Amino acid sequence: MKIDPSTPPNTDEGATIRAAIYRTIFSRRDVRGQFLPDPLPDDVLARLLTAAHFAPSVGFMQPWSFLLVRDPAVKRQVHDAFLQANAEAALLFEEQRQDLYRRLKLEGILEAPLNLCVTCDRDRAGPVVLGRTHSKAMDLYSTVCAVQNLWLAARAEGVGVGWVSIFHKAALREILGLPLRIIPVAYLCLGYVSHFRDRPDLEAAGWRERLPLEQLVYLDHWGETGGEATADLRDQLRQEQQNATQQP
Numbered sequence: 001m002k003i004d005p006s007t008p009p010n011t012d013e014g015a016t017i018r019a020a021i022y023r024t025i026f027s028r029r030d031v032r033g034q035f036l037p038d039p040l041p042d043d044v045l046a047r048l049l050t051a052a053h054f055a056p057s058v059g060f061m062q063p064w065s066f067l068l069v070r071d072p073a074v075k076r077q078v079h080d081a082f083l084q085a086n087a088e089a090a091l092l093f094e095e096q097r098q099d100l101y102r103r104l105k106l107e108g109i110l111e112a113p114l115n116l117c118v119t120c121d122r123d124r125a126g127p128v129v130l131g132r133t134h135s136k137a138m139d140l141y142s143t144v145c146a147v148q149n150l151w152l153a154a155r156a157e158g159v160g161v162g163w164v165s166i167f168h169k170a171a172l173r174e175i176l177g178l179p180l181r182i183i184p185v186a187y188l189c190l191g192y193v194s195h196f197r198d199r200p201d202l203e204a205a206g207w208r209e210r211l212p213l214e215q216l217v218y219l220d221h222w223g224e225t226g227g228e229a230t231a232d233l234r235d236q237l238r239q240e241q242q243n244a245t246q247q248p
Contacts, residue, residue: 031160061125112189
């Protein structure tokens with residue numbers, strides 16, 4: 001897939017590209033339960049991994065690697081590790097929330113035709129990395145950028161992605177045979193789906209609501225709303241959030 005990076009944004013082609021990008025962002029979902037059994041073709045998977053590999057990375061260190069999990073036996077081990085951690089997690093919430101938590105479907109490990117562990121090699125670029133000298137976690141943040149790239153590319157391809165985060169890291173490391181220096185950042189479930197939901201699952205289930213964006217934007221100092229200086233911007237933020245919610 002070749003894209004001309006010089007396409008002006010104020011042309012019809014630029015507007016089409018811009019609309020497609022925003023639609024992909026606003027319709028992205030964390031998929032847990034709509035996976036179809038059809039395997040992902042290699043050309044589609046190659047495009048998704050390439051999109052991930054072209055993510056921004058601090059110091060251009062590219063700390064990510066991609067461990068594909070297709071073996072049903074390995075998936076079952078990962079699923080068992082999830083079940084253990086998930087039972088522990090439920091007990092951390094108040095009783096009423098526990099009931100709702102246990103009704104939520106929080107993974108598609110066995111249903112998804114492909115599982116993918118995205119990892120971070122913290123030593124890949126050596127002990128001193130441009131841009132990581134004063135913020136050691138920038139390699140982890142860079143890896144998360146790769147996850148987001150893959151997720152958005154997958155949505156554009158009609159492929160569902162679900163991020164499973166409820167694990168003991170040591171259990172996942174042992175199952176997948178990860179060296180100590182390799183950090184498992186994201187365990188993803190990938191596959192074609194029967195449909196994408198209109199709203200995020202947790203929002204639809206009443207777990208949490210999307211926060212109003214205009215309440216999260218400050219000016220110059222933390223907590224300073226900017227008053228009249230940002231009034232028009234806040235109106236625009238409200239309108240754009242409403243538009244995004246109404247995306248087809």
